[in-house]
Amino acid sequence: MLHLINKSPFERNALDSCLRMARPGSAILLIEDGVYAALAKAAHAEKIISRMDDFSFYVLGHDVAARGLNDAPLIEGIDVVDYEGFVDLVAEHDVTQSWL
Amino acid sequence: MKFAILINEGPFTHQASDSAYRFTVAALARGYEIYRVFFYNDGVYNSNRFSEPQTDDRNLVSLWAKLGKEHDIDLVVCVAAGLRRGIKDEVLEDGFRISGLGQLVEAGIQADRLVVFGD
Amino acid sequence: MSEMNEFDENGPEVIKRFMYVNRKAPYGTIYALECLEVVLVAAAFDQDVSVVFLDDGVCQLKKNQDTTGIGMKNFSKTYGALDDYDVEKIYVEKESLAARGLTEDDLVIPVEVLAADDLREVMAQQDVIISS
Structure with a gap:
């Protein structure tokens, strides 16, 4: 399963709920305001770092760049993808769940 | 492989429709078929031909209509969500059509993947 | 061979598992x-x-939603129609209820309360997940 997170962890519990409910082995892609969860120096970084063994994490690079975060270190091990990479992730997983 | 897209937000308050548009363009570039794009909740506003963004802004209503025309994509606006918000045939951009929620369920049945973009 | 005969000449109907996920409170949106x-x-x-x-x-x-004061339609009674429409798989996450100080007795319809560990498995079996 592929999980989409589009909300900042500072604003919503989408990432928390996803991490609680997703089956280990799933992929999690951060898009839109969800990319703030990928920042290595941010307060929520540990949430993702502590689950690196359970999930494959991805972040949409265009959303990172749009928010001026290209100069900010991302959590090591999160793969940056473009929209075609996003499409590939959807194609590779049987089901996509958006945590709206 | 066939993709279906569900868009739950309009063009201005949320990024959802922009993300869905970029995703759809990328999916077509990858050679996938877009079975249907279904507009629900405030997503119905993506079809309002009277929408006039400022000239330096992108116009998602025209972008969707153009993409739909070029790739023969079924752009379906939910009738129930649309009526509530004043979206009916008189304001509908060319290329969109209004139909029932059954079209969303049917897209979920027919497509291999359904991706939801919303708030 | 006998199994094949159970399908009509048009082949087996496609039955997919659709799950509708609700994570938002009523009325505010x-x-x-x-x-x-x-x-x-x-x-x-x-x-x-x-x-x-x-x-x-x-x-x-x-239970007990009363929207007269806010002027919006109280649609909580419509959940009771789910049973009439043969929607019988209604799941509520145990932890979410508890976190809000609620129990099964506070709900307008009978549901299956599942712990996150069990709900996770149900969610993982779906073919289409629609969230709003």
Whole structure:
């Protein structure tokens, strides 16, 4: 399963709920305001770092760049993808769940 | 492989429709078929031909209509969500059509993947 | 060979498992109401339908909703129609209920309360997940 997170962890519990409910082995892609969860120096970084063994994490690079975060270190091990990479992730997983 | 897209937000308050548009363009570039794009909740506003963004802004209503025309994509606006918000045939951009929620369920049945973009 | 004969000449009907996920409270935004409208339509299709309430979504099912003071339609009674539409798989996450100080007795309809560990497995078996 592929999980989409589009909300900042500072604003919503989408990432928390996803991490609680997703089956280990799933992929999690951060898009839109969800990319703030990928920042290595941010307060929520540990949430993702502590689950690196359970999930494959991805972040949409265009959303990172749009928010001026290209100069900010991302959590090591999160793969940056473009929209075609996003499409590939959807194609590779049987089901996509958006945590709206 | 066939993709279906569900868009739950309009063009201005949320990024959802922009993300869905970029995703759809990328999916077509990858050679996938877009079975249907279904507009629900405030997503119905993506079809309002009277929408006039400022000239330096992108116009998602025209972008969707153009993409739909070029790739023969079924752009379906939910009738129930649309009526509530004043979206009916008189304001509908060319290329969109209004139909029932059954079209969303049917897209979920027919497509291999359904991706939801919303708030 | 005998199994093949169970299907008509058009081949087996496609039955997919559709799950509708509610994570938002009612009234503050329209998502709860419009998701319920989707589920009622979806019930008319011969598909496997389930509805999940977690996080603030569990508040949609709270008993005793009275919207007279806010002027909005109280749609909480419509959840009772899910049973009439043969939507029988209604799941509520135990942890979300507890976090909001609620129990099963606070809900307008009978549901299956599942712990996150069990709900996770149900969610993982779906073919299509629609969130609002």
